[in-house]
Amino acid sequence: MKDVLQKIIDTAVVKFGAKYAEARAQQLTKTMFILKEERVEAAKQGIESGVAIRVLVNGAWGFASVGSLDSAILEAAVSDACSMAKMASERLKNPIKLASVPVVEDHVTAKPKKNPNSIAMEDKIKTAFVVNKTSLGFDSRIKSCGLDYMDLMGTSFFVNSEGTSIEQDKLYVWARITASAQTDGTFTFSRDEIGSTSGYELFDDQPSEELGRKVAKRAIEQINAKPPKGGKAPVVLGPNVVGVFVHEAVGHLAEADLALSGGLLGSNLGKKIGSSLVTLYDDGTLKGSFGAFKYDDEGVASHKTLLIKDGIVSGLMHNRETAQKFGAQPTGNARAEDFRVEPIIRMRCTYMAPQDHTLEELLEDVKDGYYFKSFRGGQASLDGTFQVGIQEGYEIKNGEIQAPVRNASISGSTLETLHKVDGVGKDFALDPGRCGKGQTAFICDGGPHIRVSEVIVGGSA
């Protein structure tokens, strides 16, 4: 495979005058199924193999991807990529340059305790059945439940014109579990995701009964929940919500491409934008976590990147192009969903570092506020407005967790809200997730419990 890629790169450089060329190949198999209640909708298996070629010609990018190893098709693809880059370069004011990185030759192998490919599909389905059965049996008001399962295994190859050559195994195991309840015209919905880059042992760490019960319990609890009051309120956020808050409110703004596009963090490097309790990382090195990998799709080693230290913006997430613009080191955040698309800057595992509070201490000073425990979706905007949807939340009255509230969300301005983080817990948890930025990336986020003295709560009451 590497020979095929090397040949493409040589063609790009020698025949078409590319200043830089890289080729990625992917050979993956996926196993998936969807379980709706106690019915398997379809058991699926797939093969995805293909090649991506990216070149810099006269300072402009050309990219082509094909699901083929046929030499004539690859030759046409590299020719397309180079000629399109050349055409685009004619209007370029600021030619693209890349930060230099070490040349790497490596072979990274996955070492799962339980290789997903060695578990029979029947057994995977059996495990999923237990989840759904538990969920349906939890309460007669649970009317439907679902489980989407996916595992992905394979190898990716990366070769560039600077001499880097990497062969890297890919392994992901993931499931999304949902339940909905209905009674007297009230409908509720609950979801959870689990995921790992370690192996199928994920299902040993997270027993099926427990998964089903957790999702069903949340759907039932919401039946009697009331919408929260809209407006400003103090909140205590659980690790699951903190993760998404950190991801949406800070993470996206710390992606160097978005920072360059006018995002607020680019112009605040070295400045204090939050309470001294706030320290954030984006870490690609946490073994087994859903956002972990050794090398990104530009062949750069994945780092543990400090984004905010004690409230001060300390770094951004870079690819080679943005690192050059900022005079920074590439951080290993360039990721492509698959061979079909170009790598772009993506988060890995983004989290807030724990401090010293217990949950009780965080709650005790809240007279009238909310405890938001579990999220459903979230979205960032370049102007620093974040939104995080909440699927599980409770009122806090005089420091005590009280009645459940439903379908809330929180919003605010990142720069104002980070200053309002006035308590950070000593616990710590991470959850897997998926992030959409044109492409889907498998990510992970989390942190400790935190308290925020004021956010806008979007409630209809």
Place this chain on the structure above:
Amino acid sequence: MVAVLEKNFLISLAEDAVKSALKLGASEAEAYVYDGQATNIGIDLGQISKTNRIIDRGLGIRVIVDKAVGFAYTNIISNPQTVENAATQALSAAKASRPDPDWQGLPQKKSYSTTEGTFDPKIVDLSPEDLIKVTANMLDAAGEVDKSAFPIEGGVGSGYVANAVANSNGIAAFDRGTIVECSLAALAKDGTSVTPVCFEFDASRNYRLDPSWVGREAAKLAVSALKPKPVETQTAKVILTQFALQDLFAYTLMVAVKADCVQRSQSPFKGKIGTQVASENLSIYDDGLYPKGLRTAVFDGEGVPQQKTPLIEKGVLHSFLYDTYSARKDGRESTGNASRAEYLSTPSINPSNFHILPGSKTPQQLLAEVEEGFIIYYLQGAHSSNPVSGEFSVVANPCWKIKNGEIAHPCRGVMLAGNIFELLKNIIEVGVNERQMGSLIAPWILAEDMRVIGK
């Protein structure tokens, strides 16, 4: 450039896959073949610096063994062996699965209608130079609006998609289509304050685009979002533009009309056929044959003819969206709404062109109806809505305050919370200015009693 694959080749590939699955022991089989080609010119930080050409082809095969469904796909279709391997894999998946007592077979062959304006050979012949010119026109137009506006990203793309479906009931069909689109995201800066990203686009099945309009509008919107003011929490009239409607409906209303969700008690529309579920001002059709529609095609992902299905007529719920499986469960016919994620997935129910019929008011007349209220362009976080109950709690960013029928100023930090099924009943006017966005074809809509949360 790599040539597109011929009709006969794609159909026979699908038919061969079906034959090999039957030979391997499937009681029924269906193959879906996809050939997609796209060329994109990308803008990054205000300049054209990225180009790509993506060729994606593949085959998905669905087989049934003793009422258990298995599926496999491959993106290597040049080699007969990989296609046969996919059939083998689909069978092994079906055998690993469990019988579904509700399975009542793949669709039967039916005659197809013709579609209008879905394929334009000019788009297939567009060169990257042509697309770069279009991109430059869009950027130039944006640049002429105001110094404070910055185009940040966007681009121009052309695409060609062909697909073929064959099954063991004799379906053997081919369709192809084209699309060309341009889009621009811009923001405006004023001292240290930055506006939210403002986005415009144009998309067409024929080679008819207005890149200058896109560039100008994106930049104009961004400039008009400068200097936002906080607002008080209130209940108000709100105009929702197509961007906001698309976001809000995609995760709520468009889910509630799927027969599968209704059958699984995940839709408040269950048992409501024939009843008033929305304001009399609202009529919605799912129109899979809408002329030049972005989701118009001869047949759906199962080879069933696409059609026009009334969903809500003058506020009364009329029908749901069906694929073959859910239709047979209800003793009905499929509405041709089985959609596929290319060759990578089994069919699932989705709207085609979800058409909210236009009313009679021009945008100016809609604004004139609002003494005090808001106009909302983009929503943040619509995907966090509750897909079952229809409750949403989102950020309107940017949105503008309306006073005495005129746009007064942009607003900061406004949230919108409510329930989509109540919103449907609170629609007081529907505009005439329809346009398509994803699967939604809609005009602006004016709703009352919307909860707007401010400072």
